[in-house]
Amino acid sequence: MSKAKEVYSSEKCATVTTYVSAKDKIKDPSITEKYYDLVTDFFEAGWGKSFHFAPQRMGEKMQDAMLRYEIKVAEALQLKPSMKVLDVGCGVAGPMRNIAQYSGANIVGLNINAYQIKKAKEYIQKSHLENICSLYEGNFMDTKLPAASFDAVYAIEATPHAPDKTKCFKEVHRLLKPGGCFAGYEYCLLDNYDENNRDHCQIMEDLEH
Structure with missing residues (x-):
């Protein structure tokens, strides 16, 4: 049985795919892993390689x-080109490949999900960007990366999923070199x-998926 069918055939499907369970998802890395294992291919089918919104x-x-x-x-x-940057x-x-191609900066992509890391590595290789794009599997709440290791840090619609925003951005600050800047959407x-309004909850569920 494929991974997708295995998840869909279990009662755990709702646990990893509904906005109602978002608080559990962001607090439990194992649920996050299952969620992105399941939805990444669907995201690519709908969004392409960049999973974010943009005003047209x-x-x-x-x-x-x-x-x-x-x-x-x-x-x-x-x-x-002389800068070391964290995505x-x-x-x-x-986004990392597009920004690297545009700027020439050396960018490290941080991701908690092994499946997305695997796909990202393949796309980087196909784009011949291995010299300026690399990947690091880790949790942005506690990356384990050395302090003051990046000239700049950015996040594109990733940090809304942080269970503790203060802790998340403290980690970003720790990773920045003195005077370094952070940018994010x-x-x-x-x-x-x-949260008790069904219409509001439905909008959020549609947004998350």
Whole structure:
């Protein structure tokens, strides 16, 4: 039985795929692993290699908007070939490869999921970017990486999943060299979000999937 069928045939499917269980998912790395093992291929089918949103300009294709969104990170951080940069939650390395090609910076992609790391490595090799793109499997809450090891750090819609935002960004700060900058995109809930409102919950579930 394939991994996907095995998950779908079990009662645990809801545990790893619904927004209702998001708090459990982000607190338990094993659930996170199962979730991304299951959904990564579906994400690629729908999104391509970049798993994030982007505001589209009039007449602009979604993929072009996403690329523009990514390049804006490189420009905001003033990335250049001499810099060592961390991508927090790199997915399958779509944004990382685009930013590396644009800036020439040396980028390390951080990801907790082994399956996504495997796919990211394949895409990096196919793009012939092994000289400036590398991967590190770890948890962005506690990376185990040396302090002050990066000139810049960015995250594109990865940190919303952090169970403790303060701890997450303390780790980012620890990894930055003195004077280094962080840039990120993050979707968030407004103050009028009501977790008891079915419509609100449905919007969030659609957003997560």
